[in-house]
Amino acid sequence: MQLVFATNNLNKLKEVQAIVPPHIKLLSLKDIACNEDIPETQSTIKGNAIQKAEYLKTHYGYDCFADDTGLEVHALNGEPGVYSARYAGPQRNAEDNTKKLLAELQPKSNRSAQFKTVIALHINGKLHTFTGLCKGEITTEKHGEGGFGYDPVFKAEGYDKTFAEISLTEKNKIGHRGKAVAQLVEFLNI
Template sequence: MRIAFITSNPGKVEEAKKYFEPLGVEVYQLHFPYPEIQADTLEEVAEYGAKWLAKRIDGPFFLDDSGLFINALNGFPGVYSAYVYKTLGIDGILKLMEGVEDRSAYFKSVVAYWDGEVHLFTGRVDGEITRGKRGSKGFGFDPVFKPSGFERTFAEMTTKEKNRISHRGRALKAFAEWLKENLK
């Protein structure tokens, strides 16, 4: 079985493959831009995207909508993370956080799988925003996110290490476990 991962982000695909290989499921990247609606939650954005794509794509697929939620900024950039990453960037986030004591933040990921209907899987990881960029692996905000209980940022970890604890890793694990049961 092959399942398309609808994303513009190869870093996400790299993280996803490992979960499906053991199931004999091949995950491949399909670049097919879809509307990301303005909504309050990642769940709404992911579900809308999946239903929109279902009308245009044959075969099973999934997408991931994720975001960085910074407590001192009342959850910003949250559902706007992709836009903020492209505009303010990491440096802009560090600037907003200058002199801010509460560095706590979390990443959340919502995976929406379409097989004739939408199935949502979520994952979350808590941590903090570092005071500077560290590391060159991963993607996005990885250089400034240090998960709780670890000394390194996500950008200082291998994909395997990041996967074990990350928001996307957790959502994909739940998805892969569900798929294993439902492929029977």
């Protein structure tokens, strides 16, 4: 089986490839010569994932899946949410986003948050969605060198280390994307 994963983010691709069984060959956007920016104009994480999968299916014809992920912080009324990648501006800089998040939370005592990933799968002419959540909290400063995005400031419930301090294998077991991909794999294996 061959599926296009609608991403050029090598970190995401690496995370997902570590979960998907070898009989499912993943292709990236680069592999299918998709160089344009795929629209993400929806107001929800699920809406963006669906929009990206439908765009790929319509314009390239491949069976595919797309994900969208957001960090939802309770004290910030769910922000940055759907705007997580561009929280500090259109430059989509993880360092800037993290700095802004820590500054916004500085006066707050409630630091609870959750990562949410929605995967939209377009296969055999049908659309399916899978959602993964990981609850936790935002630390007061960055810890760790691994991961990407908000990983250095997110600590999952029951853990004393951030996502940037744990292994990719461990993150895939407890993390939002790992949970959503596990549902995708289970569905594909039926």
